[in-house]
Amino acid sequence: MTRTRPLRADAARNRESLLAAAAEEFAEHGLDASIADIARRAGIGKGTVFRHFPTKDDLLAAIVLDRIGTLNDVGGQLLTAADPGAALLEFLTFAARQQRQFDMSFLQEVGDINPEVIAAREEMFRTVGALVDRAREHGAVRDDITGTDVVLLMCAPKHVTSYLSDPPPDLWQRYLAIIFDGLRPQGAHPLPHPSP
């Protein structure tokens, strides 16, 4: 399973530019991005793509894994921040900024297939859960909110802006602020449905 020999120099180079190209292409066209376009953008042949990743889903999984990984890293570091409320807001800001266009649909699209993605996703739920717990104990978020709630709402700010044909690049900050206000204890109304 694990790689025995180090990657050849050109192969490593190609793999890198492939991942970069795929990330951009997925960001622009969502899951519909075509392998041919990705290969063209990376300046390599289509066959090379499938040599590095046997399936389009595997390629997507690699990118998603990287994104969730840095999300987990950032979240983990913010767990020791002085102000838990500000830490949660900072985490959400980072998450929204990182996620360019393609929304969190990989959570179920890819997640149900690739075990590594499942593991990373579960760690993300734990990390966000811890962030939310700390913020709640600190009185920064309302009592009835859970980590799962925040994970689900995490990508909404960026996503809603995509309904505009040419959204201002920082507009998501506005909707993150609105949603975050909805998470605060001040003026909170009881919620009609239990958290999943």
Added chain:
Amino acid sequence: MTRTRPLRADAARNRESLLAAAAEEFAEHGLDASIADIARRAGIGKGTVFRHFPTKDDLLAAIVLDRIGTLNDVGGQLLTAADPGAALLEFLTFAARQQRQFDMSFLQEVGDINPEVIAAREEMFRTVGALVDRAREHGAVRDDITGTDVVLLMCAPKHVTSYLSDPPPDLWQRYLAIIFDGLRPQGAHPLPHPSP
């Protein structure tokens, strides 16, 4: 342009079941729903679909037009409701319940092509704007929120639940409540970006 003779009886029947089947299929599979599947579901031939709607986009536009139309109707009636805050919440509840799965992406996907959809969309912006204005004057929503904000956030409650592989059918109510709390004046923090 306008139809000179009334539709034949069987044709009218087919058109109806076609629209119903297309709505369900679009709801389940999003924009990727195939004409063949829709035709099969409606119990008619693929050619018949194209006789009623020359293009897949036209079919989608017809459904979208219907949805936006009832949205405008409901919104218009709620404009005379006694409690403007409750009226806005009721409107958002209706919108979230109506929109099953396929999110509001038609706002730009189809909207830029079909002039009727553009007109209906503009009326929706006006209607929602009026609802929001009334609610704001009544102190039910914060001062810095606009109708456009609400239109963009309108479909978020249902959308975020789709990240779960098997979401409870009423879970969106929870996130609508959270977002609506974010729209209230109590505990509102200033917003970092102007409304589009």
Added chain:
DNA sequence: CAATAACCGGACCAGGCGGTCAACTTGTTA
């Protein structure tokens, strides 16, 4: 500098898509 294994790439394949069309069926009407 060979020799070789790893790597590359684009022609190729099957399948599914939106859309067309000509032969056939059926509701309407006088």
Added chain:
DNA sequence: TAACAAGTTGACCGCCTGGTCCGGTTATTG
């Protein structure tokens, strides 16, 4: 009921997609 316009249909078309494969190339290594 006869005759015709309107409606239906599924085979078909061109195109694009994810994925395969093998002849040619290239980095590595003794």
